[in-house]
Amino acid sequence: MPRSLESYLRPGLKATTFCPGCGHGILLHAVIRAVHELGIDRRDLLFVSGIGCAAWIPSPHILADTLHTLHGRAVAYATGAKLANPKLQVIVVSGDGDLVSIGGNHLIHAARRGIDLTVICANNEIYGMTGGQAGPTTPGGALSATTPAGNPHPPFDLVRLVLGAGAAYVARYPVTQPRPLTDAIKRAIRTPAFAFVEVASPCPTQFGRRNRFDDVGALYDRIRNLSVSRAEAAGRSKEELRGRIVVGEWTPDDLHLAAGGPGAGGAAC
Amino acid sequence: MTAGRRVSETSGTGHSGGTARRYATGNEAAAHGAIAAGCRFYAGYPITPSSEIMEGMAELLPRVGGAFIQMEDEIASISAVIGASWAGAKAMTATSGPGFSLMMEGLGYAVFTETPCVIIDVQRAGPCTGQATRVGSGDVMQSKWGMHGDVEIVALSPWSVQEMYDLTIRAFHLAERLRLPVFLLADEAVGHLHETAEFHDRFEVAQRVRSNEGTPFGSPDPAGVPPMPCFGDGANLLVTGSTHDERGYRRVEEPEAHARLVERLRRKVLDRRDELTDVERHLLDDAEVAVVAYGFTARGALAAVRELRRAGKKVGLLRLRTLWPFPEREIAALDGKVRAVFVPEMNHGQIAGEVRKWFRGELRRYGQTNGEVIAVETMRAELERMF
Ligand SMILES: Cc1ncc(C[n+]2csc(CCOP(=O)(O)OP(=O)(O)O)c2C)c(N)n1
Numbered sequence: 334m335p336r337s338l339e340s341y342l343r344p345g346l347k348a349t350t351f352c353p354g355c356g357h358g359i360l361l362h363a364v365i366r367a368v369h370e371l372g373i374d375r376r377d378l379l380f381v382s383g384i385g386c387a388a389w390i391p392s393p394h395i396l397a398d399t400l401h402t403l404h405g406r407a408v409a410y411a412t413g414a415k416l417a418n419p420k421l422q423v424i425v426v427s428g429d430g431d432l433v434s435i436g437g438n439h440l441i442h443a444a445r446r447g448i449d450l451t452v453i454c455a456n457n458e459i460y461g462m463t464g465g466q467a468g469p470t471t472p473g474g475a476l477s478a479t480t481p482a483g484n485p486h487p488p489f490d491l492v493r494l495v496l497g498a499g500a501a502y503v504a505r506y507p508v509t510q511p512r513p514l515t516d517a518i519k520r521a522i523r524t525p526a527f528a529f530v531e532v533a534s535p536c537p538t539q540f541g542r543r544n545r546f547d548d549v550g551a552l553y554d555r556i557r558n559l560s561v562s563r564a565e566a567a568g569r570s571k572e573e574l575r576g577r578i579v580v581g582e583w584t585p586d587d588l589h590l591a592a593g594g595p596g597a598g599g600a601a602c
Numbered sequence: 603m604t605a606g607r608r609v610s611e612t613s614g615t616g617h618s619g620g621t622a623r624r625y626a627t628g629n630e631a632a633a634h635g636a637i638a639a640g641c642r643f644y645a646g647y648p649i650t651p652s653s654e655i656m657e658g659m660a661e662l663l664p665r666v667g668g669a670f671i672q673m674e675d676e677i678a679s680i681s682a683v684i685g686a687s688w689a690g691a692k693a694m695t696a697t698s699g700p701g702f703s704l705m706m707e708g709l710g711y712a713v714f715t716e717t718p719c720v721i722i723d724v725q726r727a728g729p730c731t732g733q734a735t736r737v738g739s740g741d742v743m744q745s746k747w748g749m750h751g752d753v754e755i756v757a758l759s760p761w762s763v764q765e766m767y768d769l770t771i772r773a774f775h776l777a778e779r780l781r782l783p784v785f786l787l788a789d790e791a792v793g794h795l796h797e798t799a800e801f802h803d804r805f806e807v808a809q810r811v812r813s814n815e816g817t818p819f820g821s822p823d824p825a826g827v828p829p830m831p832c833f834g835d836g837a838n839l840l841v842t843g844s845t846h847d848e849r850g851y852r853r854v855e856e857p858e859a860h861a862r863l864v865e866r867l868r869r870k871v872l873d874r875r876d877e878l879t880d881v882e883r884h885l886l887d888d889a890e891v892a893v894v895a896y897g898f899t900a901r902g903a904l905a906a907v908r909e910l911r912r913a914g915k916k917v918g919l920l921r922l923r924t925l926w927p928f929p930e931r932e933i934a935a936l937d938g939k940v941r942a943v944f945v946p947e948m949n950h951g952q953i954a955g956e957v958r959k960w961f962r963g964e965l966r967r968y969g970q971t972n973g974e975v976i977a978v979e980t981m982r983a984e985l986e987r988m989f
């Protein structure tokens with residue numbers, strides 16, 4: 334991390350608690366770079382997270398106000414903080430299990446209300462912190478601690494879910510595309526309504542190991558190879574897009590278009 | 603401390619200036635009390651018999667520049683209240699049994715992060731959905747033991763519309779002073795009671811020490827209340843429900859850090875027992891038998907006591923206005939003074955069990971869970987058997 338961004342890190346912290354090769358560290362960098370480039374007054378920044386490895390991205394790392402809440406509840410805490418002090422620039426950073434499984438109801442209602450929150454979901458397609466159990470974002474067929482014979486259920490397509498619930502801006506990028514990811518986070522923060530960024534962030538320890546990506550590089554290659562841009566996806570069939578990660582940005586005007594998350598396959602909205 | 607703030611004169615609530623006498627329900631009075639105490643944030647989810655508090659706040663808060671939001675459930679409601687409190691607002695929610703159960707994890711978070719907030723539980727007849735429109739007081743133990751881990755909280759028990767107003771204000775005072783969630787354990791009968799009450803401004807509400815000096819999660823005093831800077835104050839706050847040190851850094855593997863924090867949070871309440879305890883004594887001086895009662899039940903108990911006095915029976919009433927921390931000294935003081943104690947309540951002995959710990963003499967309890975208030979005649983008949 335360049336010196337100019339180090340002032341965003343809480344002094345005294347020696348290293349992140351993430352495993353070697355974890356995507357969450359790259360996302361931390363992208364978040365810090367985004368708020369730095371936007372020049373937001375540090376006093377106005379509030380980071381809210383739930384429980385999980387991803388929830389540790391802001392807390393304790395980022396030197397700003399941070400609220401590390403309960404599993405699943407980050408968006409509801411953020412809603413209260415934003416309403417009580419509208420000056421705050423409230424950014425939720427949390428995991429897929431946290432935001433979409435146990436916290437799914439809060440997520441869709443916050444999107445519906447359209448209160449000015451930015452929600453960044455670090456999607457590693459697994460429950461990392463608790464030891465690699467399947468969640469609502471785990472691809473069909475994937476191995477996990479609770480799906481030893483392969484996940485029998487399909488995952489959510491988060492872009493369609495949150496856009497359908499009423500978000501004003503939705504984006505999806507993998508940590509392997511840090512520049513577009515950072516720009517998307519910036520646009521989400523600048524959106525004066527509910528904005529959501531899904532980030533494909535590999536978990537080598539729990540997802541990689543169980544699904545036979547013994548080498549961290551291979552797991553990153555997986556994300557890279559699965560990613561297709563919106564433009565590329567536009568010409569492909571639903572079958573061709575199954576299991577691909579369609580990346581890009583969406584607004585309510587796109588509600589009729591195809592999306593498609595990790596493992597989801599792109600279906601028309 | 604600041605003097606009580608008045609409800610805006612344009613509010614049209616009949617509360618123009620200092621004091622207004624109003625014929626109102628307990629739930630309406632609670633909403634007015636909250637506004638008077640400076641509450642500027644409410645998040646909630648509708649549930650009988652508490653919804654009128656939410657509806658009152660929806661009407662009153664915009665008039666004073668506060669924020670109101672109806673959340674998707676009670677878990678979200680307590681979460682939003684905690685978020686708002688850290689953003690600097692005096693914040694509140696109201697609910698009843700089922701919603702109170704859903705809030706338990708969040709309430710533990712509020713205790714552990716020392717977040718001031720007020721929760722009004724207008725108790726109804728449980729368990730489960732039970733009788734939604736009927737009265738009960740089955741949440742007494744839940745308010746103390748419903749959270750996982752050992753916590754000390756403060757719970758107040760009103761018996762009138764006036765006290766729905768006054769004790770809501772006191773709940774805010776204590777919440778802000780001690781950085782705690784404070785519960786108003788009302789019941790359906792008090793919440794829906796119509797009475798004349800005075801919406802006055804003769805009270806003080808503590809202001810939290812919103813300072814960046816010192817540490818926000820630790821105190822040199824083992825029972826101390828740390829200062830509470832809020833979001834936006836430039837304190838770079840580190841708020842977490844994991845075990846933390848005095849600056850908020852997670853300390854999830856150090857036994858001393860956990861023991862120290864749990865102990866201070868307990869002592870913050872228990873060392874202030876004298877200040878927190880609030881009881882009312884009726885006709886106890888020469889009593890042989892004492893009734894210990896709280897909430898709506900205490901009204902009927904007082905009527906029964908008066909009737910028995912007229913019949914020459916030496917009986918009095920100790921009314922508990924604070925349920926937690928439990929007024930153990932006041933109960934222990936009955937020991938040796940009265941021969942017997944009678945505890946009527948709309949549950950099966952939740953407070954009687956506490957009384958037993960501190961009173962060694964004869965204890966008679968009457969638990970009623972049929973969704974109805976305990977009749978005066980019932981309590982009188984029970985008491986007569988004790989003479
Ligand atoms: C109410 C509750 N249920 C369960 C847990 C256990 N838990 C902690 S983290 C976690 C999963 C986190 O997964 P995710 O949000 O995807 O984050 P990751 O660790 O994968 O980054 C679970 C189930 C909890 N802390 N609280």
Ligand code: SF4
Binds near residue numbers: 354
């Ligand atoms: S378990 Fe997975 S998500 Fe958690 S830190 Fe390790 S690699 Fe990252």
Ligand SMILES: [Mg+2]
Binds near residue numbers: 429430456458
């Ligand atoms: Mg995850």
